[in-house]
Amino acid sequence: MSTTEPPRPTTVEIQTETAGGAVDTSVLRRRNFDERLTNDDLAPLKEQKWNWYNIFAFWMADVHSVGGYVTAGSLFALGLASWQVLICLIVGILIVQVFANLVARPSQQAGVPYPVVARLAFGVRGANIPAIIRGLIAVAWYGIQTYLASHALVVVFLKLWPALGPYAEVQQHGFAGLSTLGWAAYGVLWVVQAFVFWRGMDSIRRFIDWAGPAVYVVMFALAIYLVATAGWSNTSWTLGTVEFTGWEALPVMATATALVVSYFSGPLLNFGDFARYPKTFGDIKRGNFWGLPVNFTLFALLTVTTAAATVPVYGELITDPVETVARLDSVWATLLGALTFTIATVGINIVANFVAPAFDFSNVDPRRISWRTGGMIAAVGSVLITPWNLYSSPQLIHYTLDTLAAFIGPLFGILIVDYYVIKRGRIMLDDLFSMSTNGRYWYRSGVNPNAVVAVMSAAAVGLVFVLVPGMESVAAFNWFIGCALGAAVYAAVSLWGPWPERPSVDDDQLPVDPFLARQDDAASMSGEQVGQP
Numbered sequence: 001m002s003t004t005e006p007p008r009p010t011t012v013e014i015q016t017e018t019a020g021g022a023v024d025t026s027v028l029r030r031r032n033f034d035e036r037l038t039n040d041d042l043a044p045l046k047e048q049k050w051n052w053y054n055i056f057a058f059w060m061a062d063v064h065s066v067g068g069y070v071t072a073g074s075l076f077a078l079g080l081a082s083w084q085v086l087i088c089l090i091v092g093i094l095i096v097q098v099f100a101n102l103v104a105r106p107s108q109q110a111g112v113p114y115p116v117v118a119r120l121a122f123g124v125r126g127a128n129i130p131a132i133i134r135g136l137i138a139v140a141w142y143g144i145q146t147y148l149a150s151h152a153l154v155v156v157f158l159k160l161w162p163a164l165g166p167y168a169e170v171q172q173h174g175f176a177g178l179s180t181l182g183w184a185a186y187g188v189l190w191v192v193q194a195f196v197f198w199r200g201m202d203s204i205r206r207f208i209d210w211a212g213p214a215v216y217v218v219m220f221a222l223a224i225y226l227v228a229t230a231g232w233s234n235t236s237w238t239l240g241t242v243e244f245t246g247w248e249a250l251p252v253m254a255t256a257t258a259l260v261v262s263y264f265s266g267p268l269l270n271f272g273d274f275a276r277y278p279k280t281f282g283d284i285k286r287g288n289f290w291g292l293p294v295n296f297t298l299f300a301l302l303t304v305t306t307a308a309a310t311v312p313v314y315g316e317l318i319t320d321p322v323e324t325v326a327r328l329d330s331v332w333a334t335l336l337g338a339l340t341f342t343i344a345t346v347g348i349n350i351v352a353n354f355v356a357p358a359f360d361f362s363n364v365d366p367r368r369i370s371w372r373t374g375g376m377i378a379a380v381g382s383v384l385i386t387p388w389n390l391y392s393s394p395q396l397i398h399y400t401l402d403t404l405a406a407f408i409g410p411l412f413g414i415l416i417v418d419y420y421v422i423k424r425g426r427i428m429l430d431d432l433f434s435m436s437t438n439g440r441y442w443y444r445s446g447v448n449p450n451a452v453v454a455v456m457s458a459a460a461v462g463l464v465f466v467l468v469p470g471m472e473s474v475a476a477f478n479w480f481i482g483c484a485l486g487a488a489v490y491a492a493v494s495l496w497g498p499w500p501e502r503p504s505v506d507d508d509q510l511p512v513d514p515f516l517a518r519q520d521d522a523a524s525m526s527g528e529q530v531g532q533p
Contacts, residue, residue: 033430033433041366041371042359049277051283053287055288058274060295078255088257091260092256094293101288112432114271120415122447123451124431124439126443126448129452132360133455134408136381138353139378141353144400152339153342155322156335170182190382197355208350218337219302225328230312251473266408270352270360306321310324358378359374361375406478407482409482410483413486414454416487422494422501453493453497457485458482
């Protein structure tokens, strides 16, 4: 797109709120945003009305999925005892909580989604780089989660119509690695998810508000039933073969903890897509606390208990909840369990892997790609990558997570360092939507070369760890390595490289944006500081 094209401003109305959350209609402003950078979906929100429970429900939907259960179960293949796996799950989720609070602040402050916040570091045009990376990763995860949910739906089909059994065998009736019945289940869920998404963010919010809690009902019922059937004394929490004890287990536990963070790295990076909606930053922190360490710890305990009870009941360890409910004697119990896990996985898929590419792809060309169009691009792409081939074994699960983390980690590190260190928590809202060469985020032709150098160099290191034989143990830490490298390289080249940014102290001299200052005032009345980190 040529920079000589005359800008065509878009008039955007922005409403601010009082500390109590009511819209203050006396503070209604008009701003001219370049239409090449904005549409109704990317512009700052007119109203921020979510509360802490909506964020809590977001994380419940993220945790309570077949993918979360299977990923947690795959950690037992590392040769750890159950209590060691449980510690890894808890430590990993505490790390996720800390970073979720960090990445949420700029989006809540400005009321804009992740790709717009990325313009702070990458430039108004360069933000398409992190947006496309995250969008493509979301496409992969969207396909994986849809496949995992469709597997539960196949169980339902076979319980209702056992004669369909041959069509569930990929060797007899299959295409591209998926059975005919699998394709049918995948197609049904593809349409259902598209329907919920198409109805908009309010519909998505209502869906996840009850989808996450519904899984708890089934999880508790399943755990109680299996433990009661096996007998408490016959239930051992030592799952699989314990190969590591004492100090030799620490490196393996560190690997397991890193895998937990890698699993959440996708929704963590674009958490701003949802953090833009709550009234205050306090709502976000409260929702993150209940949705991550508290909720995830309870879910982990239920996961370990349920998996442990499958050994005495079925004679083997089953870490897939769908396979567990498929073994139940009651047809109705199996149907209820499988459908609930399906609904829960649909919930996380929509919030983490449908919403993200919707904003990301829309950011590429706001005039031609709406939020809904961006989401449908992701939905179509999810079929083409044949996701069932990416998540078919613990080894492939870890390989997939390591590869995705190689790209997500650097992006996260760059965004955090830029906002908290380089920009010192200041956002010039008008400049986020300006193609003016004098804009704060224009950099060089709309791209910040410092951010591009940082993300490419850090991601290249992560890919080496994934692709070079013998580096698998290091690749498990790709998110942490990439995050640290991305942050360090970005800070170094920004301060001392060939394209130095203006010193961070200059941002303290910039005028405070009236819209953001209004949010600061409202937040300070409730004990929060939003404009400054």
